[in-house]
Amino acid sequence: MDFSRRHFLRRAGVAAAAAVFLPRFAGYDRALAQATSVPAQKPWNTQSFSIGAIRATSFRDGTFVSPVRPIWTNAPEGEAEAVLQAAGFPDNNVTLSFNVLLLEIGSEKILLDGGYGPLAGSAAGGLAGALRAYGIAPEQVTGVVLSHAHGDHYGGLVDLVTGKPSYPNAHHFVTKTEYAFWTGGADLSKSALPADQKRTTAEQSLKALRALDGKWEKVDANQKLVDGLELIPAPGHTPGHSGFLISSGKEQVLHMVDAAHNHILMFARPEWTMAYDTDPAQAVATRRRLFDRAAADKLRVMSYHLPFPGTGRIVAEGKGYKWLGEVFPA
């Protein structure tokens, strides 16, 4: 099975192909209806910073504004709402950013995930333009690492019309576990998604991985990819979900990717999960492990969905934690 040219042309191009990919799920439909269109090529959607000798740049591929239910929490009715309202979000909406990190390590130009691409309509897909505005052509990207096979991470990695990879010269990395899960029948029995949504997710993740067959280099969960970049096992959101440890000299950044989707809820109550977790209990254990490590070691943290650019620190607070987003000088 692959993204054949005929398959997508029959569906009359990207817009129709995107419709095929978009989750048919009430919460998501509402999220898309409310999604804000982000001009990701604007300079305020690109933020560079140093990690020792590594130049890191976070690009905002897009943003969702979405009602908290039914996707983003399993909290008892009223409890998540109370936490959001206490934090100054009285409309019970949550905002998700899609933060793609570029690492320039020596001559390597490595993207950690590929953004949502065209799959979210006008809500995302800003990475390609932002990368060009930054001065990097797709052909210059030397590495792409897929943290896990969900649409908001793989959607920008392949052209849905032509089936061609967006970064033709890049090494493409995915964990053996993640690839095996989606190509081996994807058991989503523990996920809180409705049945039709499980089916769609499994089908589309399989297609996306198959589309890049021949490109993938399947790696271990704790693999070191190059000096300064190693994978950190972070299972639960998906079985092969990977975080990253980025290090140079005395500086380190722990990229926890999708170990938390909201900077209020999952910090105040780490046991609250979201519907896309393939193993919610394991996702909670991973979240606590990463939060504890970040707090104890006072690590700088990067995240895929927390407010752009996604960097900050984690401190213990009460029975939970608190996210302290990093503020950059103008």
Ligand SMILES: [Zn+2]
């Ligand atoms: Zn995600």
